[in-house]
Amino acid sequence: MYAVIRTGGKQYKVHEEQILKVEKLEGTEGSQIEFDDVLMYSDGEMVTLGAPKLENALVKAHILEQGRGKKQLVFKYKRRKGYRKMQGHKQYYTEIKIESISA
Numbered sequence: 390m391y392a393v394i395r396t397g398g399k400q401y402k403v404h405e406e407q408i409l410k411v412e413k414l415e416g417t418e419g420s421q422i423e424f425d426d427v428l429m430y431s432d433g434e435m436v437t438l439g440a441p442k443l444e445n446a447l448v449k450a451h452i453l454e455q456g457r458g459k460k461q462l463v464f465k466y467k468r469r470k471g472y473r474k475m476q477g478h479k480q481y482y483t484e485i486k487i488e489s490i491s492a
Contacts, residue, residue: 392490393429394448403487413481416452424448430492446492454484
């Protein structure tokens, strides 16, 4: 059994007991969160597609961690001009564990 959900402008294929990192979501560690933006659901033999999303479909998850990812370096450089600029960026994320998928 799996579903495709949309969160943070991205789509994720999820199944029960899966742990994944998504874009930052509101909530504290240990709290429960629900995704009602389910685009597709499969129970193993039958696949149900939404247009654009499924009504009465829900994916429940627990927030495991709120954190920041590894630092990504951004280096800008223009040759022969003496221009160099280095910046860093750390993206916020939320680690969740999928508990149940219902359609």
